[in-house]
Amino acid sequence: MAENLKACRVPCKLTWDQLQTQCRQEKVSCKVLGVSKNNINDYEVEYLCDYKKMKEVEFYLVKWKDYPESANTWEPRKNLKCFKLLRQFQQDLEAELRRRKKRRSAKRLDTGVVSYLVQRAKQRQQLQRWEDHLNATRNHKGRILVRNDVDLDGPPRDFTYINNYKAGEGIVLTEVAVGCDCADCLASPVDGCCAGASLHRFAYNDRGQVKLRAGLPIYECNSRCRCGADCPNRVVQRGIQYDMCIFKTHNGRGWGVRTLEHIRKNCFVMEYVGEIITTEEAERRGHIYDRQGATYLFDLDYVEDVYTVDAAHYGNISHFVNHSCNPNLQVYNVFIDNLDERLPRIAFFSTRPISAGEELTFDYKMQIDPVDAESTKMDSNFSRAGLPGSPKKRIRVECKCGVESCRKYLF
Structure with missing residues (x-):
């Protein structure tokens, strides 16, 4: 009976990224998934939610991919390697401040601006998923x-x-x-x-x-x-x-x-x-x-x-x-x-x-x-x-x- 099952294959219900996240959460290394002792503590930034400056050090509130918002953490700028997300956050921030005709605070952002930045980040994700779906569905060049x-x-x-x-x-x-x-x-x-x-x-x-x-x-x-x-x-x-x-x-x-x-x-x-x-x-x-x-x-x-x-x-x-x-x-x-x-x-x-x-x-x-x-x-x-x-x-x-x-x- 076991010999008949050797060629059996079943699809995994988790994506590649989800499997990597699961390994990191359980502190398990996996050569196939590319999770090793050197990067087991590396997590992917989903989007940036907020900004503050304390003692001349810049901090960003980070929403981590595959983690709930309750797991968001403040991270110093030096810890973040998500250069595209950082640039996009700054562009969204400057555009919203111009719309509100406000100057940027040296230390903290007001709640209205923060709410907009989070909504903008979530919207961008929705539009990206829709764009991916459209391109996966189209049959044209x-x-x-x-x-x-x-x-x-x-x-x-x-x-x-x-x-x-x-x-x-x-x-x-x-x-x-x-x-x-x-x-x-x-x-x-x-x-x-x-x-x-x-x-x-x-x-x-x-x-x-x-x-x-x-x-x-x-x-x-x-x-x-x-x-x-x-x-x-x-x-x-x-x-x-x-x-x-x-x-x-x-x-x-x-x-x-x-x-x-x-x-x-x-x-x-x-x-x-x-x-x-x-x-x-x-x-x-x-x-x-x-x-x-x-x-x-x-x-x-x-x-x-x-x-x-x-x-x-x-x-x-x-x-x-x-x-x-x-x-x-x-x-x-x-x-x-x-x-x-x-x-x-x-x-x-x-x-x-x-x-x-x-x-x-x-x-x-x-x-x-x-x-x-x-x-x-x-x-x-x-x-x-x-x-x-x-x-x-x-x-x-x-x-x-x-x-x-x-x-x-x-x-």
């Missing part, structure tokens, strides 16, 4: 950073990061049954390649930039196609390629998104994903969202108004992109593995070069110029389903985009 230098809000509640559409109750996403036979879709398309569905208008140039007018559909190669993953007609399906930052805006617009890399004109930036629901369900949810003062409903009305994408509780980074009356993102309808024209994928492409650090925006009421018959099919009707009743009953939402051409109201 672009990394996600999270920053809030405005207030003490933590991660949004009741929001799940997803990478693709989530079909709502009673909705089925069918996959395409055929694909192209091209060896080189850009140079030698066979029978018009997949772009043949769009009157043989290939959507991209050789650098992956969209060259179709806004309003025209994009048909990319799909899972049934002969071409490989590096096909130039596979752009949106490769996902987000740029590192981005979810950040708290300073003017009351909630969270926003900025790019951390330069983006060329006409390049794919991100998709708008969420839960696909019927317009009837969208109408019901819209009444609820209106009372909450926010909505994330995007009508899929390329050919008929049947379905809506709701990104309120399920979505990707596009959930946090704000409106602008002069946006740098343009909406395109894209078809890949699903050719149901009632269920296009919503892709955002850059309308101009976007600098690193610039906020990404799109127009919630973007209208497409009718340059030809087909382009009149698509408008960007973001959150229209959330506006109940006739136009007279619609709730007017103030626009805070701040551009010179601002229309003053979102809806």
